[in-house]
Amino acid sequence: MQISRRQFFKISSAGLGTSSLAALGMAPALAQAEVRQYKLLRAKETRNNCTYCSVGCGVLMYSLGDGAKNAKAKIFHIEGDPDHPVSRGSLCPKGSGLIDYINSPQRLKYPEVREAGSKEWKRISWDEAIDRIARLMKDDRDANFIEKNEKGQLVNRWTTTGFLGSSAASNETGILDVKFARGLGMVHLENQARLCHGPSVAGLAPSFGRGAMTNNWVDIKNADVILVMGGNPAEAHPVGFKWAVEAKTKNKAYMMVVDPRFNRTAAVADFYSPIRAGADSAFLLGVANYLLNNGKIQHEYVKAYTNAPLIVREDYGFDDGLFSGYNAEKRAYDRSSWAYELGADGYALRDDSLQHPRSVFQLLKKHVERYTPEMVSSICGTPKEDFLHICEKLAATCVPDRTTSILYALGWTHHVGGSQIIRASAIVQLLLGNIGMPGGGINALRGHSNVQGFTDLGVLTTMLPGYLTLPHENQQSLKAYLDERTPKTLVANQVNFWRNTPKFMVSFLKGMYGDKATAGNDFGYHWLPKWDRSYDVMAFVEQMHKGKANGYVIQGFNVIAAAASSGKVREGLAKLKFLVVIDPLQTETASFWENHGEFNDVNPVEIQTTVFRLPSSCFAEEDGSIANSGRWLQWHWAGQVPPFEARHDGRILGTLLMKIRELYEKEGGTCPEPLMSLDWNYHDPKDPHPEEVAKQANGYALADLFDDKGNQIAKKGDLLSSFAHLRDDGTTTSLCWIYTGQWTQAGNMMARRDNTDTGFGNTPGWAFAWPANRRLLYNRASLDPAGKPWDPKRAFLHWDGAKWTGADVPDYPVGSPPNSGVSPFIMLQDGVGHLFSMGALVDGPFPEHYEPEESPIPANPLHSGSGKSPVARIFKDDLPSFGSREDFPCVATSYSITEMFRHWTKHSRLNAIVQPEQFVEISEKLAASKGIVAGDMVKVASKRGYIRGKAVVTKRVMTLQVAGQEVEQVGIPVHWGFEGTTRKGFLANVLSPRVGDANTHTPEYKAFLVSVEKA
């Protein structure tokens, strides 16, 4: 008899006696079990998820308090949930310390204020905090709200106070963030995704249609080859990484790691090769060149499922590092030539022989031919024979019955060309036919536990929920917006699902403005703020620094630690009038005005910012959902109430919003209409329940709905079961269309806990995955156009004569039969995967290797000019802050380690014990040249500042040969600061430069120049 540990506890707590247990064959373990049983006997078990990384491991929280009157629940033990399909009871060192996070001595207890120029915190009441913050916000909004721009266009935006959302708060908090900030007209609305996985969306969406991890954690076990590059999952995602190990042990998968350091993933891989930080595009384009030169592509797949046969416009070109349409003055491209040549019918011309010189296939071949193995080796510092070995192993999966799974994380996104590195990996996987396949795909391993959710919800300056965009100021009517944002179909008979944009947008507006949104007023479209430029984190720091911002509301985000060039962030915060930090913990952001010696050397008296510190609940004290990296929306429950006077985020936002509205009602003010029109009709507007917000995100029928054949699909008032039911006439509402289906008439789909494996490790009964509960995106591409699986062992879907069915929800029209000509990349205008991304990215339709802004070599071997990105995000004021290779000869790269999660776990005792002190990693050769031995204190400096840390002298970091010279790399873990249980340390981002990816403005954290000296 098989019995799980949880079932065992259920049985034992139900009071089975010794004899019964013996009858179950469990007598030998009884003594031990009884000890456990005693410990947990009166405990309440609550399901939740680890709050750190996006593996989203299941946890069981045990709390005292059995519901008796006056008994207050208190969590005293947390362990892994053995039923969870991904984690199966495991927790890594971060998750194992969760109880210490909940009980951290740095948990905030009461609202506090630090008055302008003061040296201390002062405890205040919630009423005082809310009254004062509302007053400050209203005054700033009244003084600076822009109703119309200089051209007279209605823009309704407020630029001088910003809002940063958390990436570990629930989706329900995220929805409230969007309503709160956009309702007030804020355009600087951002979250952690800007500083981590922004380039994933920008790289993956134009390639396949959606900006998300293509497969899921468990599916990695189906791979034959695993390439880990730009990530270190053994340390950053330890529990998810077990599925890569499973692939090795059960599937005999061959695992390769390419990384600047011989990291812990490399330690269990079959093959490791080093690479210079910042050279990943060159490596991947070299792989593409190898595959094309050696005919190692899956020809049928490439022909049928990619845009290889489509013809590109005649005026497209590429020369010496520049694509056609470059304007040097504007540092921007006119992208009109990066498009298909269209026929009279409006569809793209094609050549299925792939021989046309302007076919995407030929253009790609031409583009990558410069990336020879010798060139790759020279740019990357990777030995040529290593590179060729990796190419051969990848090439072996171009056959239909073998797959490569690519795993990456911040090692790709944290680069100035991050979006294009990911595009390059997409090209490799499309050539190999590995997208849509079990065991294939590009697995973007998201970082924070709900950074996926906050990205989905559009908590980003120019975005709206469900990957809709916030209107630009030139889009002055809903019609103008929809005309521009609804893509035209470019190949006959394709789904082009974004053609439904009007349905998604109108349903969103109904969610925002409720009954006040009518066809007569464009559903409240005019109330939304309209943007003129990106108000991303880099831009807002610039604005603060110039003294052009007044207020900042920061929720669960340690921006001074997370944003690039911490020194400049600190100077910017010091110019604000007010700063509001909502957080469970003491953060360096809230304490930026405190003097902590050389770790934060400021004079509080000179800093006139009024700072409020508001204690919020943490994951263990709230109900709600978070989205893991595999897009699973997992519902969790509170195991205790927030400690002391801490409050839920929703309550803080609700109370504040109601107070601001009250002020407008009493006093009037500038343009109150958008704010007063906001639908905030919760059962208690000051404290919305997560359940009602989750249902609102899902969406309702506002009238009886019927399908094309007249059959009723929903009654008025029903929760919608599918985004296919959304309408553009105001009869449906949904705040986030991709989440429709998460909470239906059948109940909360996110709370489902059926872990039945329907094949290939797929568990569609566990939680809910967007979109439509699909677990493996583009899964129709696992079969050929005739419906035959490319690999009979990977028959994931099949046509049953009337519809597609199988182990997963088909990512395809279920009734479109084999050979219908409908291609599997249904979100794209042409239905096929993009080797050529047209004008979707601002820096080129193909990736190109550009040197980092701070480069250790004098020139890019590929170009005659500077060889740096011609369109990277750089502010003029920051130009003097870039260092030269003469003064700062080493390449620094920042990263995370197993025992720590960014800047949170330093507050947790267990993690502080195992990693108490800041360190840096340097090579033996560099150490010897500087007279440094292991354990010495070293000073690492960039043009922007310095840190000190213990030297770890290691073989893990190697001296590389790059473009004919030696290059040293320095490893900088990021986890310390001047708050926490660990010893005080420096914020590592003191060192990093303010240069951003051209597409996403995600800063460069992983390739910049430093010097190293013995301290």
Ligand code: SF4
């Ligand atoms: S940090 Fe990630 S891998 Fe570790 S327990 Fe938490 S969710 Fe799981």
